[in-house]
Amino acid sequence: MKKIVVCVKQVPEVTDVQVDPTTGTLLREGVQSILNPFCEYALDHAARIKQADADIEVIAICMGPPQAEDALRRCLELGADRAILLTDRKFAGADTWATAYTLAEVIRQLIPDFTLILAGKQAIDGDTAQVGPEIAEILGLPQITYGTNVNLTADGRRVQVKREAEHGIEVLDAALPALVTITKGETQRRAPSLDAVIDAHRKNIEIITAGDLSLDEEKLGLKGSYTQVVKVFPPPTKKDSRVLKDLEPAEAAREIFSFLKENHFLENNRSGAK
Amino acid sequence: RKQIDAEELRKYKGVFVWAELENGKPRKVVLELLGKGRELADQLGQELSAVIIAAETNFDPADLGNYGADRVILCQHKFLDTYSTEGYTQALSAVIASEMPSVVLYGATPHGRDLAPRVAARLRLGLTADCTRLSIDDDGQLVQTRPAFGGNIMASIITPHTRPQTATVRPNVFPALEPDPSRLAEVVEFPLTMSRAAIRTRLVQSENLDADDQVGIADARIIVSGGRGMGKAANLEMLKTLADQLGGTTAGSRIIVEQGWIPHTHQVGQSGTTVGPQLYIAAGISGAVQHLVGMSASKTVIAINKDPEAPILNVADLGIVGDALEIIPILNQMIEDDRNKNS
C-alpha cells in the first residue's frame, strides 16, 4: 500500500486576530480555529489521488493542542483514512525548525514506508512557508514548492507537480519519496458529503505524546527552537488618507489626474503607447 | 538544539547576501539587501559579501561593489545553470559552512523562500521569514521584524543560540544605495564539486504567463490593480490602457485570478506576490487583509471604490468613493489629452 502523509495545522481565523496594544499579547478570545486553508487543499489533492487508486492510504498528521482534533476531524471528513494528533506540552512553543524536526521524526518512526508527503504552502498564522522544506531536508527528500496539481506516475516511482512559478507555470518531476507543498491553484474548498461526515465521526484520532516516540527532548518545543519571538505589536497605523465622496465621475477623474500630475507620475509616461 | 557559547558565536563574522540572479543579472531585491546589509555590516564593523550561485553571469561581479558589497563570492558550476532546490542548497550551505558569516539575508522571492529553509535545516539554523525591518541591538544581535497573521500583527525575533542568523526579507522594503561606480568589490571564487545525481527534480515543462510588454509585478514601479468590482474581464482593458499611459504593469486581487481574468503571476497579496511600487492604483478592490499585506509597502496608493466603508480607502493617500468603470475611461482621456497638448 502506498502512503500519502499530509501535514496539517490548525490555525485561528486570522482576520480576527489582533494585538493588545498595551500588553503586546495576542487577543485570541472568541477567535475561531480552522484547518489551515492551504493544508485543506493539500488534503484534497491526496483524496483525489486516492480516488483514482484504491491502493493508497491518506494519513493526516497534526501537531497542536488537544483541540486541534477538530482540524483532524475535518481531514477525516475530506477523505483521510487515518488521523494522528501529536500533542504534548513539550511540543509547545516550537519554531519552524523544532516543528519540522518533530513532524519528521514522527513520520520516520510511525510511517517509515511513506510514498509522498504533502504540506500546505504556508500556515496563515505563522505565515513562514518554512516547515515543508525543513521537513524535506531533515528526511533527505527532494521537494517541490507551490504545487497546484500533483500526480503519481503510473509506475509509482515519481511524482509530477504543476506549480506556480514566479513568471508562469512549471511542471516539475521528482523521484519518490518526495515532499510537495500546495498552494491554492484551482482547488475550491468543498463541503464533505453527509456520509463522509458520519464516517469520520466513527473513526478514531490517534493521540501521540512525546513519550510514545524516541525523540531528542532538547530539540522539542520552545527549548528546541532557534528563533525567539521577543515582542509582538500591532502594525504601524497608516498615514492620513484623503477620501473624497459624492463627486461626479468627471470631478473624480480630475482629482486623480491632478494628484498624478502633482506627484510627477505623468512625466515618464510611455509616449507612443497605444 | 545545537547551541554554541558566546565565545564561539563571536567567531562568526560578516554579513552575507544571497545574490539571486535573473537572466544572469542580480535582481532588484539583491541591490536592496546590499543597501541594508551595508548598514548592518557598518554597525557590526564587519564586511559585506554577496554570494553568487550560477553557471554563468552576464555582468561583472565586481560591480556589486557599486551597491555596497566589499566582496563577492562566486560559486560557479555547470549544474547550477537553472535554479534547483538541491543544487543551490548544496552550494550555499558549503559557502556558509566554510566562511562562517554572522548574518545571511535572502530576498523573500519564490526561490528565496524555497532555498532558505532548506539551508537552515541543513546547517541547523534559525530562520526568520519575510522581514520588513532589521536592526542590530546592543548585544550585536540581529533583530528581525516581520508581519504575521496575514499582516494583522508584527513580531520581532532574535536567534540567540546559533550563527549565522538567517532571514528572508521582503522585496521593495529597503532602498538600494545610489550606485557608486568607483567602488568595486573584491571577487573570490569558491570551488565546488557536484554531481548531477544530487539534483533529484527535473523541469518537464514551463510556460511564461507575463505579458511581453510589462515587467513582473514584483519589480514594477507603477501598478494598476483591479478587483471583483471591475465587473468582467473585458473591463480590465481600461486598466491596461491606464497602466500603459503611466508606464506601469497591471495586477489584481485573488478573486480575479480565480475568475481567470489575469494569470496568477499578477496576483498581489499573501498567496500571491508582495509588491512595493512607487504608485499602486486599486480599482474595485475591497482591501481584505490578505490583499493589503501584499501591497502595504507601496509608496503612494490611489483607491477607487463604490463603498465608502471599503478598507482599501483607509490605506490610500487618495481615496475616491465612486464607480471605477465610469471614472477610469475619463481619466484615461485626460491623460491622453494632456500628453497630446505637451508633445
Ligand SMILES: Cc1cc2nc3c(=O)[nH]c(=O)nc-3n(C[C@H](O)[C@H](O)[C@@H](O)COP(=O)(O)OP(=O)(O)OC[C@H]3O[C@@H](n4cnc5c(N)ncnc54)[C@H](O)[C@@H]3O)c2cc1C
Ligand atoms: C508572530 C509569530 C512569528 C513567527 N515567526 C517565525 C519565524 O520567522 N521563524 C520561525 O522559525 N518560526 C516563527 N514562528 C513560529 C512558527 O510560526 C510556528 O510556531 C511553527 O510551528 C509553524 O510555522 P508556520 O506557522 O509558519 O508554518 P508554515 O511553515 O507556514 O506551514 C507550512 C505547512 O507546514 C505544515 N505545518 C506547519 N505547522 C504544522 C503543525 N504544527 N502540524 C502539522 N503540520 C504543520 C502544514 O502543512 C503547513 O501548511 C512565529 C510564530 C509567531 C506567533
Ligand SMILES: Cc1cc2nc3c(=O)[nH]c(=O)nc-3n(C[C@H](O)[C@H](O)[C@H](O)COP(=O)(O)OP(=O)(O)OC[C@H]3O[C@@H](n4cnc5c(N)ncnc54)[C@H](O)[C@@H]3O)c2cc1C
Ligand atoms: C489563505 C487566504 C489567502 C488569500 N490570499 C489572497 C491574496 O494573495 N490576494 C488577494 O487579493 N486576496 C487573497 N485572499 C482573498 C481575500 O480574502 C479577498 O477575498 C479578496 O482579496 C477580495 O478580492 P476583491 O477585493 O477583488 O473582491 P471583493 O472583496 O468582492 O471586493 C470588490 C470591491 O469592489 C467594489 N466595487 C464594486 N463595483 C465597483 C465599481 N464599479 N467601482 C468601484 N468599486 C466597485 C466593492 O465595493 C468591493 O469593495 C486570500 C484569502 C485567504 C483565505
